[in-house]
Each structure stands twice: as C-alpha cells, then as structure tokens.
Amino acid sequence: MSTVAQDVGDTACSDEEKRGADLKVAAADSTEVQLQDDPQIDPQLRRLELLKQRYGSTWDSPDDPNDPYNWPSTRKVLTGIIFSMSQLITLMTASIISAALNDISSDLHIGMSSAQMIFSTYFLGIAFGPFVVAAISEMHGRKWIWVVGNTWYILWNAISPVGKSVNVMILSRLMAGFGACAGVTLTGPIMADMYGKRERGKAASIAALLPSLGPALGPILGGIVTQLLEWPWIFHIMSIVTSVITLVGILYIKESYTPALLRRKARGKPVTPREALTKSFWSEFSKRLGLGIWRPVRLLLTRPIIQLIAFVMALSFAIYTLLLGTYATMFMDRYGQTPSISALHYIAIAVAMTFAAQVGGRVMDVVYRRLSDRRNKGQGKPEFRVPYLVSGIVLLPIGLVMYGWAAERRVAWPVVDIGAVIFSLGTVIVPQTLLAYQLDEFVEHGASASAATRVLAYVLGFAFPTFAPKLYSTFGYGWGNSMMALIWVVFCFPLPVVLWLWGEKIRRWGRREEEHRVEGV
Structure with missing residues (x-):
C-alpha cells in the first residue's frame, strides 16, 4: 500500500479505481489480522511480513x-x-x-497575577504545538522536526527579555513553547521506536533521567542568576545550552521511526529538490499534514481511552504546575527566605521525581512481565501496568494535603518538603504508567496519541498557576490544597478499577480498522 493511498487518497482517481483501492486495503488488512492471529508463524518473521505488507518494504532479517x-x-x-x-x-x-517572578513583576511594573501569566503562557504553547509536531513526525520521521522545533525555541526564548516588555514576554514564551514541545512530544515515541513492550519501563527510565531534575535545577539556577546577574540572563543561558544539545543531536541521532525508514527504503531514492518544488508534491504534503494534524483531534474526540488518560494526566499536571509556580514564593512569604535559599527546596521535588522515574520504571517492567507470564501465557496487555498506577493515584493527594497544612501552620520546613516529596512521587508515577499504557495501544501513531493526551494537560497547566495567588490568598495553603486533593480523589481514584476491569473493552471503543498495532512500528 502506498502512503498516498493510505494517508490522503488520490483525488484524481475514478470511483472505480477508488473501489479497487479500497478492496486492496481491505484485503491487506484481512491478511494482517490473519498473520497477527496465526500462532504457527514465528513472531519475528510475522512482524517482518506485516511491515512489508504495510509499507512496501521490510527489514532484511530479524537481526x-x-x-x-x-x-x-x-x-x-x-x-x-x-x-x-x-x-x-x-x-x-x-x-x-518562578524564583525571579518578584523581580520580573517589579521591573515590568505589573502585579503578581500578570507575572504568573508570563510563567504559565509557556504551557499554552506546549499544549498546541504537538499537533503539528506529531503530524510531521509520523509523515517524515522524528529527527528533523525535533531539530526545527529546538531551533524555533532557541530564537523565541532569546527574544523574551528584549525590551523588558510584558507583551513581548507573553508572546515569546508562547512561541517558545511551540518549539519546545518537540522534545516532550517525541521522547516517548522515540523510546518506543527502539524498545519493545517488555522493556518500556526501562525506556521510560532513560527518557526521564534528566527531566526529573528540571523542577529543581530550573528555580535554583533562576535564583542564582537573578541574584548574581540579572533575570534576562536566565533566557540567554537556556538558549545557549539548547543550541549545544541540538548540535550534538544533529551529529549523533539517527532516524528511528520504522514507517519513515521503510517508506524510504521502498522508494529507493530520496525526494530531489526539483520534485520538492512541484505543485503536486506540496498538494500531497498539505493534504497529509492536514490529516496528520486532525488525527490527534480525532483520537481525543472518538477514543474514550484517550479521554480518560487525558483527563487524569491533565489534572495531575495542573496541580503540579500550580505547586511548581508557588513553591519558592511560599517559602519567601511564609518562612521569610531569600530567593536563592527558597529555590533550594526544589531539590526535594527533584530527588523524588528522579527516584520515581528510575526505580519506578523498572518496577513497572517487573510487574508487567510477571502478570504477562502468569495471567496471559507471556502475552502482554496494557492493563498489566495498572497495579503500579495505584501507588501514584494514592500518593499524590496525601502529599498535597501534608504540604499544604504544614505550610499553613508554619511547621518546620522539612515537613513541607516531605509532603512535596510524597506528592512528587505520585505526579511521576501516574503519567509514567498512563503513557506506557497508551504506547502499548497506539503503536504506529504514538506521537499523535501523545499530542491528544497532553493538550488538555498543558491547557490546565497554563490556567491553574494564573489563579494560584487568588486561591491561596482566599483559602490559604491548607484548605486550598485540601480542595484540590478532594477533586483528585473524587475523579481519579476510580481509574485503576475502571482500567483493570473494563480497560480492554474501552480500548476497542472507537478503534478504526486501519489503526494497525504492529509491534516495532
């Protein structure tokens, strides 16, 4: 099947040709189902044959x-x-x-709510950028859209402090988020490109090795730069570091997306510059891009399993960003600490997130393999990740309440940090497990599924910090956090039971025939 027939169709073909093409696609789909269900065929050889039917080419051997x-x-x-x-x-x-918000507010002569808007607008860019990133990555591969996204981020992030204008900062933070989303959107799918289901926890651990340090390193670096230099240098330093990472990626990273690699192999030659300038090339590209952008929207609207995952991940991330944006200022307001000292408390969050990411991923793999061997003759199911999910669902509200009331009563600051540690363990375990569950179901279109589930998370990540000052000034840290914990318990505690008992059935709802689930795609 050609990718044109598969993704965009041929608008010039006759009705008879279309019916013929549909019959060929249906026959290929039927053959794929037979191959997937035939226990007599070696799994590795079956995979190679399915790839050949799907993309017109396959790997030379299982090795x-x-x-x-x-x-x-x-x-x-x-x-x-x-x-x-x-x-x-x-x-x-x-x-x-976050550690420089008071300085930014003072220099720009704006209130703290406007400063929080500058902080959170970045998440709005990360929310909608993945629709384009996912579409292009599933058309042409992962590497170069990641490079372009990073370059876009570098330019807009460098512009952010220019002129010290609130409007420029809001716009540039939004646009920087559009570029930065490439790394967030593609990391999970890229690891799935290289690792199978039984090693997905290991892959998640590698991918989460450094991001878990971000919540601590960011405010600490921001606090140090703000005190020793000036807050605009925060943006300059981040753009310089990203430039180095992007250059290393250009030199070392290879394309990992199997459909893109096999389509190129089947085509036999790259698209020439002359072909790329033709009207037909851009017509086909625009159609495929449109369908690719629509795919995450369709998944979000028609797949209940995506809706469930998106809602829980969104609520988890929204509460996390609210805490992240107010943690340093809370220690300054409640405990009278300086910006650089208050930023050090983010180390507690980083330690917890690093531990959960590295140890938790391996625990998830062990649980998944044991359940696969004991309950399903070695065949894995996404639902076998649910037992590990329970721990995250429970830990998150416990830590949230403990942190809130310790801060409210001005209990010794280590108690506040312990509450934040417990909360952070939950905020890592929940998305870590749900994303692995999602990648098990959406094999080929993992990037689109990632975009679909993350959009709501980042929209709420944008909204929650903007009302954080009002929330805590009205209810205090104790009752404010207790309200959010109650919302979490009511809406998210039933999720593990729902997925364990009915997850397989829910995953089938809205699934299309052409949504192939070939492992290694």
Missing part, C-alpha cells in the same frame, strides 16, 4: 542492524539521554523564572 530494535544498547541509551536533555531544558524553561 537487521538498521532496525531500531537492533541498534546497539549504547546508541539507544545515548539517543535517550540526548532527548532526555532536551526535555530537561523544556521543563527548566517552565520553572526557571
């Missing part, structure tokens, strides 16, 4: 070194670390100005 699954462990790990560094910059950029 083909060009197959991302067969890349050396060193290449996989280093690729994961580069993308992990990219995510670190994304998260640091989100939190790095």
